[in-house]
Amino acid sequence: MAGVTNFPNGITSMGSPITSGSYITTGNVFYVDSNCGSDDNTGTEPTKAVATMRKAVTLCTSGRCDTVFLMPNHAETISSTSGANIIYSGVRIIGLGRGENRPTFTFDTTVGACIAVSCSAHSVWIENILLKSGLDALTHVIMSAGSEVHIVNCEYEQVGAFEAAKVIEITSDARRATIDGFVFRGDTDAGGTQMDTVIKLAGPNKCEVKNCFIMAQTCEAIISSTSGGSTEIKPSWIHHNYIESTSSDLCVAWSTANLNGGFLVLSDNMLKIPTNSGDPVRSDGTTAIWSFNNLTVNVDGESGSRIDMVAGVTS
């Protein structure tokens, strides 16, 4: 019997590129590899990878759900505010590899250096990349002004004394952001400019934050929102996260301009704060937060107690 038939340059079937795994696309597929790629290449095959994510994004067609695979050990340094702009809708950026082999982005030179999803780019998907600080007081590491962004299974690492003011910022123009499986282990003071917050949702509109593991020292809450919600009912949902604040006693701070517009469902979260008298969840008193099955502890080894809330603060 003949052995496996190999197509080293890839195949398409019915117009759809075939890659291994459970992913299907009818768009184009591009490959990025800083180690052996070149931005002069076509990027359409792993052996003809381009060198930067920015180049690969320019090859995409808006609205086609094109996929950009970042090869294992791909590494980019972003040194400007426009160094990693995503301007096309539907682009899926997927990092290949595990652990230290994941594609890595380091941000330096200017505090505005970040991965930026423009307001014209909706439905962008960013998955499995490692983000590292290369400068203190970065404004934000990922910023999305585009609606329906998905940030999936990404991780942020603080390097040395370089801290970011915010790691993920979703602007008020952006609705329906999903942050899933985000990891940040920053439980010690790095010595730089202390973070404001890890996840900032400005004027949240049907946002979802789930399955995240976040330990951080922040001036504000780990996850915070700001006013700007509409009078329409736009519920957000924060669920199944482990959130530990090692400084501010505040894991989630929710504030919107309108009671119904910005209400929050908070469910199945584990919240750890440093003191016994703090409030892991706080609203501005005009915001509805419905809290279901959230547990809080303040001491290692303690069993979680369910959060009971009254208007404005936890108790």
Added chain:
Amino acid sequence: MTLTKFPNGISSHGLPVVGGAHITTGSIFFVDSNTGSNSYDGKDSIHPVSTITYALGLCTANKGDIIYAMPGHSEGADVEVNKAGVTIIGLGQGALRPRAKLVTNTSASWVISSCDILIENMVFQTSIPLLAHALEVNADDFTLLNCEWDGINDSDVPVAVVIVSSSANRLTIDGLRATVTSSTGPSTIIYLHGGFKHTIKNSFLVSGKATTTIGSAGGPIGSCDGSPLQELLIANNVMCTISSCSSGSAAVCGLTTGLGSGLIVGNYLGQNMTSQDGFWGSTWADISHDYGFYENLFCLGIGTRAGSSVAGITPSCSA
């Protein structure tokens, strides 16, 4: 060397290979309202047909055929899904998920008239105020997976998102996201007229005025026409009601004693009116005999509240 293209598709061990996690021994068709034409054969994504209705006509019943609706596809007319065993899968994420736009009149809808249909990753929308319903299920074993109701305008809401006739059994609604928020309606998001072994799970349902989030004709889940709801499972949903309507505003409404059975477990219910109930039906004693209620949490009232274990039910409420 470049990619090797098989525009007519490839198969391995007799199974078409197209990528993704879906496996079938049937045929595969592609649909795209932007680039497609009903003069194409729809057998590859370069030559998609332009409507799901046309693609359904190409399918063979009970063969496991799959219709892939491509990113950005918009189906602007009513659809009757009348080929048994067909799977309709939307490709894309976010705003690029395929859309079923119900915009012709208040009776526009998708009708499920054959068995064993699965619809996944589609967004249902309307621009018609008080659309009767988006989906009408009249056949057995229908599955709605990871779909969403998203009104084109927030004031354009249906009377119900999904209605299920008494002749339909073994419905599964998994991962439905629906926010219906007009002060003029609707009555329900999921409307059950009867049937057995329905499952509603992992969904996030917010009703802005509704009398109920899950309910049945006239309110009782037991069905006003006497058809019971047997072996019902409502599990792990978030169901919130923001309403100025003080009566009949329960999250799950209409459990009628003597006519049903099932489990209602692990749901989180939020109500902004303190006079509202989590579950509504006949008497608690009767309902708790017919249905098992476990680990449901309930938040009442405006402001920040923590869920307490409750299954409020009229005429008596327990907290």
